[in-house]
Amino acid sequence: MSASSSIVTMKKVVQQLRLEAGLNRVKVSQAAADLQQFCLQNAQQDPLLTGMSSSNNPFRPKAVCSFL
Amino acid sequence: MASEKAEIDALKKECDGLRTQIEAARKAVNDGSMTGASGGVASVGRVQLKLRKTLKGHLAKIYAMHWATDSKQMVSASQDGKLLVWDTHTGNKLVAVPLKSAWVMSVAFAPSGNLVASGGLDNICTVYNIKAASPKTLRELDAHTGYLSCCRFLSDSEILTASGDTTCCLWDLETGKQKVVFTNHIGDCMSLALSPDMNTFISGACDSLAKLWDVRDGTCKQTFSGHTSDINAIAFFHSGNAIITGSDDCACKMYDLRSDQEVINYQDTSLNAGVTSLALSSSGRLIFAGYDDFNCHIWDSLKGEKVGVLSGHDNRVSCTGVPEDGLGVCTGSWDSFLKLWN
Numbered sequence: 001m002s003a004s005s006s007i008v009t010m011k012k013v014v015q016q017l018r019l020e021a022g023l024n025r026v027k028v029s030q031a032a033a034d035l036q037q038f039c040l041q042n043a044q045q046d047p048l049l050t051g052m053s054s055s056n057n058p059f060r061p062k063a064v065c066s067f068l
Numbered sequence: 069m070a071s072e073k074a075e076i077d078a079l080k081k082e083c084d085g086l087r088t089q090i091e092a093a094r095k096a097v098n099d100g101s102m103t104g105a106s107g108g109v110a111s112v113g114r115v116q117l118k119l120r121k122t123l124k125g126h127l128a129k130i131y132a133m134h135w136a137t138d139s140k141q142m143v144s145a146s147q148d149g150k151l152l153v154w155d156t157h158t159g160n161k162l163v164a165v166p167l168k169s170a171w172v173m174s175v176a177f178a179p180s181g182n183l184v185a186s187g188g189l190d191n192i193c194t195v196y197n198i199k200a201a202s203p204k205t206l207r208e209l210d211a212h213t214g215y216l217s218c219c220r221f222l223s224d225s226e227i228l229t230a231s232g233d234t235t236c237c238l239w240d241l242e243t244g245k246q247k248v249v250f251t252n253h254i255g256d257c258m259s260l261a262l263s264p265d266m267n268t269f270i271s272g273a274c275d276s277l278a279k280l281w282d283v284r285d286g287t288c289k290q291t292f293s294g295h296t297s298d299i300n301a302i303a304f305f306h307s308g309n310a311i312i313t314g315s316d317d318c319a320c321k322m323y324d325l326r327s328d329q330e331v332i333n334y335q336d337t338s339l340n341a342g343v344t345s346l347a348l349s350s351s352g353r354l355i356f357a358g359y360d361d362f363n364c365h366i367w368d369s370l371k372g373e374k375v376g377v378l379s380g381h382d383n384r385v386s387c388t389g390v391p392e393d394g395l396g397v398c399t400g401s402w403d404s405f406l407k408l409w410n
Contacts, residue, residue, distance in 0.1 A: 003072040010079040016252060017086035020291060025093055026326035029100040031309065035324070035331075035352075036109060036370055038307040042351035047395050048410060049112060049353055058140070058157045059120035059396050059408045 094329045102322070102331040106370040112353060115366050115376035117397065121159050122380075123406040125152055130400040131188070132175040132387050139391035142398060143184050144406055145175035151186055153198060156391075156398070156408055165196050165203040178221040185227055187216030193229045195241060207244045212237065217258045222266055222283070230257035236271050238283060250281050252288040259302045261311070270311050272299030278313050280325060292323040294330045301346040301357070301388075305369075312355055312369070314343030320357050322369065334367045336374055345387045350394030358385030364399045378409050 214233030255275030
């Protein structure tokens with residue numbers, strides 16, 4: 001790569017790093033608490049956690065009833 | 069030229085300085101671990117899901133699947149050269165779309181349910197109208213110079229693509245033209261996921277980095293490192309504040325967007341297989357990760373522990389998905405079958 005195109009590339013890298021360096025970061029303890037809270041608040045509505053009855057299970061093969 | 073060399077050296081110094089600054093800023097907010105904070109959270113116990121249905125119909129390796137927003141229909145793509153749209157409640161095939169190129173790597177369902185898109189080694193993202201009497205090609209999005217690894221619709225008029233040419237792209241489906249090109253990765257882009265509010269998206273690439281992008285202005289807002297190999301799978305946590313990645317380095321990681329760093333690593337010494345795909349349960353508590361070891365392992369996202377496994381495929385699990393209603397998990401495999409579990 002020529003020196004001038006290296007410079008162009010590096011300037012872009014610097015620009016990107018400046019953008020990322022300027023971020024306001026939240027404490028991990030706060031972030032962790034929020035993630036936990038989200039999971040726990042939604043746990044009761046998560047069918048893969050709570051399970052479901054076979055009548056509510058859309059993938060369960062339906063029993064076939066016939067009139068005798 | 070001496071002046072050019074001096075300029076390059078100055079820029080290198082500035083890069084190094086900025087990288088050190090970023091690492092210091094991340095460290096400064098790293099005041100506790102996620103797993104430590106989850107010590108008080110009740111365990112989910114052993115998660116044992118049952119195989120409910122095996123969908124048979126493809127004749128070769130399945131590479132991708134995507135749920136429709138109605139949580140009933142699902143589209144799968146196989147290198148047998150077909151897309152199949154399934155009614156997962158009955159197990160019936162609703163539509164078969166023959167592909168011009170059999171080397172498909174990705175498939176997506178539009179939120180409306182009217183369109184599906186696919187692409188692969190042909191470098192093209194083809195969009196089909198599946199509501200027509202027989203599937204009709206609506207658009208061929210042809211501008212990437214590398215394979216199409218992933219595609220996701222924002223609506224019937226916009227789609228995002230990720231490519232082996234290291235870029236992602238936002239397309240206007242009305243004109244068939246590129247609206248925004250996202251350049252910053254230095255390796256093939258393998259996967260992308262749209263944020264719940266659709267203002268940002270994340271991409272995972274072979275440069276082992278995950279990047280967060282602004283959909284509208286094309287800027288890369290954040291870069292997440294830590295993986296030591298290709299990132300094959302990526303997903304947003306439903307709150308929109310965290311992302312999960314899966315890699316060839318056999319680990320999954322959670323990165324928090326607001327802390328701008330990795331907060332948990334999901335890894336097990338007994339698991340020596342790359343992660344191919346991942347999906348989250350509706351609360352985000354469970355991570356379903358497909359691996360090269362033919363299984364889909366289930367992780368507790370908060371505690372970082374393995375809590376279950378979906379076993380049954382006879383080859384690599386290549387794709388995993390949980391529908392919007394959260395009522396099950398679908399796994400697709402190189403063994404040509406899709407399985408539904410809950």
